[in-house]
Amino acid sequence: MKIAICGKMCSGKSTLANYIMSNYPGYQKYSFAQKVKELCSELFDMKGKDRPLLINFANKMRDIDENVWVNQLLKQTSGKTNCIIDDVRYQNEVDALIEDGWSFIQLNVSNELQKKRIMELYPDNYQLHFNSMNHISERNEFVFPEGYPQRVLDTCESNYHKNIQEIKSFTNNN
Numbered sequence: 001m002k003i004a005i006c007g008k009m010c011s012g013k014s015t016l017a018n019y020i021m022s023n024y025p026g027y028q029k030y031s032f033a034q035k036v037k038e039l040c041s042e043l044f045d046m047k048g049k050d051r052p053l054l055i056n057f058a059n060k061m062r063d064i065d066e067n068v069w070v071n072q073l074l075k076q077t078s079g080k081t082n083c084i085i086d087d088v089r090y091q092n093e094v095d096a097l098i099e100d101g102w103s104f105i106q107l108n109v110s111n112e113l114q115k116k117r118i119m120e121l122y123p124d125n126y127q128l129h130f131n132s133m134n135h136i137s138e139r140n141e142f143v144f145p146e147g148y149p150q151r152v153l154d155t156c157e158s159n160y161h162k163n164i165q166e167i168k169s170f171t172n173n174n
Contacts, residue, residue: 007107
């Protein structure tokens with residue numbers, strides 16, 4: 001099964017991908033942003049995670065070809081099974097992955113919990129990440145065809161065990 005995970009920053013996308021990979025051997029993680037990060041590190045000597053640079057660079061490339069990152073990722077995953085993408089952020093990515101037969105898990109996080117997680121994950125530059133919270137890539141608003149296989153999970157701490165059961169059901173039934 002190919003699983004695409006979408007959600008706002010610090011909603012738990014990578015945590016969920018890592019959980020699935022550790023509990024269901026054979027899954028490999030892919031990322032739209034991996035190539036962006038590689039290029040920003042190489043071309044701009046980026047250290048750490050410079051979210052404004054990453055967003056700006058990725059969008060400049062999308063200005064040239066809206067599907068540049070989609071096409072790159074679909075080439076990587078072509079002919080493979082047991083794939084996970086942990087950073088779906090745009091509708092064109094959703095549309096291409098639907099066409100390619102991916103199943104979706106959409107994570108929701110409250111603004112309060114999101115800010116708390118951002119401050120914990122990025123203690124030295126959390127304000128830069130706060131400034132990106134309203135960017136289109138952080139809205140987590142997608143249109144899915146009616147009945148398309150997806151799960152929507154609220155990632156507050158009190159839902160942890162419920163969400164684990166949902167993930168087990170999702171991975172076993174798709």
